[in-house]
Amino acid sequence: MSKFKQLIEQIMAKRVSIHQEDSIGIAVQLLKAGKVIAVPTDTLYGLACDATNIQAVTSMYHVKQRNEHKPVALCFGEVFQLESWVLVNHLPKNLLKSILPGPVTLLLNSNKNVHKYICRDGKIGVRVPNYQFIRQLTVKLGSPVALTSANLSSEPSAVSCEEFPAIWNKIPAVFDGGVTNIIS
Secondary structure, three states: OOHHHHHHHHHOOEEEEOOOOOHHHHHHHHHHOOOOEEEEOOOOEEEEEEOOOHHHHHHHHHHHOOOOOOOOEEEOOOHHHHHHOEOOOOOOOOHHHHHOOOOOOEEEEEOOOOOOOOOEOOEEEEEOOOOHHHHHHHHHHOOOEEEEEOOOOOOOOOOOHHHOHHHHOOOOEEEEOOOOOOOO
């Protein structure tokens, strides 16, 4: 292997197939260590970190070069987990279960004091993607992940790992699930 290729591999994120047997375990370990990773969802690739670790959320803003006044979404593995973070009693019965999991972000009222990076004016964007990898990841992590698209701010969103190389040198791992199923 050439010295140039070795150098590139040292500074670039490790690419991990989501089909690799221990991919969820690797992702959970990185998130628990406060790292930001790239993951596929049901629509796009996203940057993810442990939503309960504000240093990790701050780091995610820096990786993306995102304005810190723009909130990120919270991603959950199961619909019932939303109740720990947002108010749902006012919603029609079974509404959440009828639209989630799915390719939507819902803006709901917070039911607790949530950090400003996640909560704006008492509201939080929440997701339960229809994608097993990210759902299993959040369940194994034991907390929601903060999630934003895997691209530099103002750049196009990515539906494959190859579409966000500017971020690869800023994160330890990219979890490769192939091309996502973006809905136009």
